[in-house]
Amino acid sequence: GNSVTQMEGPVTLSEEAFLTINCTYTATGYPSLFWYVQYPGEGLQLLLKATKADDKGSNKGFEATYRKETTSFHLEKGSVQVSDSAVYFCALSPIQGAQKLVFGQGTRLTINP
Amino acid sequence: DTEVTQTPKHLVMGMTNKKSLKCEQHMGHRAMYWYKQKAKKPPELMFVYSYEKLSINESVPSRFSPECPNSSLLNLHLHALQPEDSALYLCASSGTGTGWKVQFFGPGTRLTVL
Numbered sequence A: 001g002n003s004v005t006q007m008e009g010p011v012t013l014s015e016e017a018f019l020t021i022n023c024t025y026t027a028t029g030y031p032s033l034f035w036y037v038q039y040p041g042e043g044l045q046l047l048l049k050a051t052k053a054d055d056k057g058s059n060k061g062f063e064a065t066y067r068k069e070t071t072s073f074h075l076e077k078g079s080v081q082v083s084d085s086a087v088y089f090c091a092l093s094p095i096q097g098a099q100k101l102v103f104g105q106g107t108r109l110t111i112n113p
Numbered sequence B: 001d002t003e004v005t006q007t008p009k010h011l012v013m014g015m016t017n018k019k020s021l022k023c024e025q026h027m028g029h030r031a032m033y034w035y036k037q038k039a040k041k042p043p044e045l046m047f048v049y050s051y052e053k054l055s056i057n058e059s060v061p062s063r064f065s066p067e068c069p070n071s072s073l074l075n076l077h078l079h080a081l082q083p084e085d086s087a088l089y090l091c092a093s094s095g096t097g098t099g100w101k102v103q104f105f106g107p108g109t110r111l112t113v114l
Helices: B097-102
Strands: A002-007 A011-014 A019-021 A023-026 A032-038 A044-050 A056-059 A062-065 A076-077 A086-093 A107-110 B004-007 B008-011 B017-025 B033-036 B044-050 B052-056 B062-070 B073-079 B086-096 B109-113
Touching: A002 A086, A011 A019, A019 A107, A023 A032, A023 A086, A032 A062, A044 A062, A044 B008, B004 B086, B008 B017, B017 B033, B017 B086, B033 B062, B033 B073, B044 B062, B052 B062, B073 B086
Parallel strands: A011 A107, B008 B109
Antiparallel strands: A002 A023, A019 A076, A032 A044, A032 A086, A044 A056, A056 A062, A062 A076, A086 A107, B004 B017, B017 B073, B033 B044, B033 B086, B044 B052, B062 B073, B086 B109
16 A cells, blocks of 8 residues: 655754655555645645656755655755744655545654754 | 635534534635644545545544535534544645645644533
């Protein structure tokens, strides 16, 4: 079946540190991959996406590259800010049943000034 | 406009009450979704509407009753809920066909059942 495994949190970093949150997936074929972010007390916001192998999604300084060979979609940011503190969810949309997003468990990120 | 709106933001209800959650989008999306999210967990899909018809019901108890009056609106009617139903209820919308893939979420309604 389809599944997403995310790096367990919580993750605590200092401002301006480099961020990596690991995400690997299991799915048939080439699913679409997403990172969503949830700030405290809010809904989910789409952060970035990639729909085919070697695609790089980017937004607000965050990047993730769709790696078919390693079935991974790791989230990176070169210099984090306090305002990046949130919960990050990796998700996939399978080829069959695309409307059923499959989420990872989420990674809580805290950035200290 | 890439916004999904939800009302109310917070709701407290007793186990004998009847209440409704509302969701609205004006992106022309023809698929709309209800999710339930418990603390420190990812969202769990409850229902999917496609072209105003219920296409997926993830074995949700009948005390939750969805309704899609038109292509922009989605309601979730609540009746005889249990305390364990307390959660954040999220609405989302997406295109259909190849546009199924990107779902846009609203801010959620935080429900407390006493």
